[in-house]
Amino acid sequence: MIQKITKRLAVVLAMVMLLTSFAFALPVNADTQPDLKKANVKWDLKNNKTLKFKTKWAGLGVKQHTVKMTNFKVKNSAQPGFKECTFTLTFNRKINPNKKQMKKMLTRLDTYGSFGGDFYYAVVDYQTGQNLEVANDKNVTVESQWKFLKKTTKKSKAGYIWYTKKNKATVKITYPATYTNLAIGVGGHSSLKIMDAFWDGEIPYSQAKGLYSAKNKSYAHFMRVNK
Secondary structure: OOOHHHHHHHHHHHHOOOOOOOOHHHEEEEHHHHHHHHHOOOOOOOOOOOOEEEEEEEEEEEEEEEEEEEEEEEEEEOOOEEEEEEEEEEEEOOOOHHHHHHHHHHHHHHHHHOOOOOOEEEEEEEOOEEEEEOOOOOOOOOEEEEEEEEEEEEEEEEEEEEEEEEEEEEEEEEEEEOOOEEEEEEOOOOOOOOOOOHHHHOHHHHHHHHHHOOOHHEEEEEEEEOO
């Protein structure tokens, strides 16, 4: 009798060990993958390359515009142990709303203070999806200057609308020389909802779904800076 119990106990222990081994062999949880891998974006942002991006306008729906990165450089910073990445982004937008569309745009403006048609650049940690333009634990700082050019104004009975056709951002990123998760993105909005939670550093990029589209990669374009 004792021998039978011992055998049964041995079988149970063997099964426990097998299940434990199986548990360790399971694939890594998808949540451990880099945050920017979870976002549906294109990895084709390059220096001197013109890209098309989509963005949503109030009253107009989704429109396609262009952005080009120029003057991309990486060099050692005057601050020991740090590097500097600099570049210029030129966004070009062209729309021609009719009177009915203008009325919808003005209604949106009265309610939300925006016509939509937003565009952006983002400096993001590849692993965490963290916005690095706010205070962060990666010792990354970002400085930028914007120029909004070619302002266009249109008039209808409902009122005036205005937008800029050409927009330039000159950006400087300072980061530790040992830091390897620097990523830069550009794009438009798939939603008219403002993504303050991401810009304030409260949520990662993959959760700011209005900054890209789960169905169409043409809203956002990224690159990694590995130098």
